[in-house]
Amino acid sequence: MLDLAHISAFAELRSIGDGRGVIARERRGIAIATVMARKGQGAALAAAVKEQFDINLPRGPHGSGSDATSFLGTGPGRWLVTHDAGTPRFVVSLAQQLDGLASVVDQSDGVGLLRLTGPALLDVLAKGVAVDLSAAAFPAGSVAVTQIAHMGVTLWKVDEAPTFHIAVARSMAGSFLHWLEASAGMTGLAAE
Amino acid sequence: MRIPCPYCGSRDASEFSYSGDATLTRPAPENTEAMFHYVYLRDNPVGVHREYWYHAAGCHAWLKVTRNVSTHEVIDAVLAHDEAAS
Numbered sequence: 119m120l121d122l123a124h125i126s127a128f129a130e131l132r133s134i135g136d137g138r139g140v141i142a143r144e145r146r147g148i149a150i151a152t153v154m155a156r157k158g159q160g161a162a163l164a165a166a167v168k169e170q171f172d173i174n175l176p177r178g179p180h181g182s183g184s185d186a187t188s189f190l191g192t193g194p195g196r197w198l199v200t201h202d203a204g205t206p207r208f209v210v211s212l213a214q215q216l217d218g219l220a221s222v223v224d225q226s227d228g229v230g231l232l233r234l235t236g237p238a239l240l241d242v243l244a245k246g247v248a249v250d251l252s253a254a255a256f257p258a259g260s261v262a263v264t265q266i267a268h269m270g271v272t273l274w275k276v277d278e279a280p281t282f283h284i285a286v287a288r289s290m291a292g293s294f295l296h297w298l299e300a301s302a303g304m305t306g307l308a309a310e
Numbered sequence: 311m312r313i314p315c316p317y318c319g320s321r322d323a324s325e326f327s328y329s330g331d332a333t334l335t336r337p338a339p340e341n342t343e344a345m346f347h348y349v350y351l352r353d354n355p356v357g358v359h360r361e362y363w364y365h366a367a368g369c370h371a372w373l374k375v376t377r378n379v380s381t382h383e384v385i386d387a388v389l390a391h392d393e394a395a396s
Contacts (some may be wrong), residue, residue, distance in 0.1 A: 129332055194391065248321070248325075249319075263318065263367075263369055265325065265367045270367060
């Protein structure tokens with residue numbers, strides 16, 4: 119009998135160089151889903167999310183909620199939902215709660231999540247992100263769907279430390295780590 | 311060239327793919343002569359033009375971009391979906 123072990127997307131995250139310019143930690147065990155509003159159901163979806171989660175569904179590229187459950191605007195009528203409160207079968211119940219209002223697709227094993235912070239973080243991100251991430255242009259709560267070294271990423275700012283969360287397709291996790299190690303090596307990448 | 315995506319904000323053109331002339335209307339499929347012109351015979355305008363751009367590496371929305379193709383000045387960008395609905 120084959121023994122299957124669950125290996126997280128960024129299991130190979132490791133410290134590079136000296137220093138703690140960028141501090142990285144993988145967010146593991148997070149339930150992740152994409153939610154797309156059905157045609158003409160935007161208002162009903164927003165009402166359902168408010169009722170079920172007490173979250174104001176963002177209409178632009180912003181996040182609402184908390185680390186426990188957050189809705190991140192990723193496009194017109196599209197959201198990325200993350201849930202870090204351990205509710206069993208969260209995505210299945212989310213799909214039931216939003217039945218008829220939105221299409222819900224489980225991404226929990228398809229997307230890897232990193233939490234990035236550290237004094238050199240903005241300089242390191244600037245090597246890959248062609249979006250203004252300065253505090254004035256990109257305050258906490260902002261979301262950007264963009265690309266780093268041709269890899270699609272969804273990143274959002276959770277506080278002004280600054281701390282960013284970044285979501286990358288699992289199939290790109292190895293290549294993304296390569297970019298992160300090469301870009302943060304100069305100031306040190308500390309894996310936690 | 312940067313395109314002001316109505317959803318995402320100002321983004322580099324490399325995030326978008328050009329998706330054709332936005333001034334054309336698709337003819338009825340049985341009108342083969344008109345369809346031939348629509349598909350194959352492209353105008354090559356100068357100055358201000360309207361184009362479809364798809365934000366492939368961002369919000370995945372289709373945009374209608376008003377752009378001066380001679381100077382690359384981007385004048386306006388709206389969600390094609392919003393314009394179709396209005």
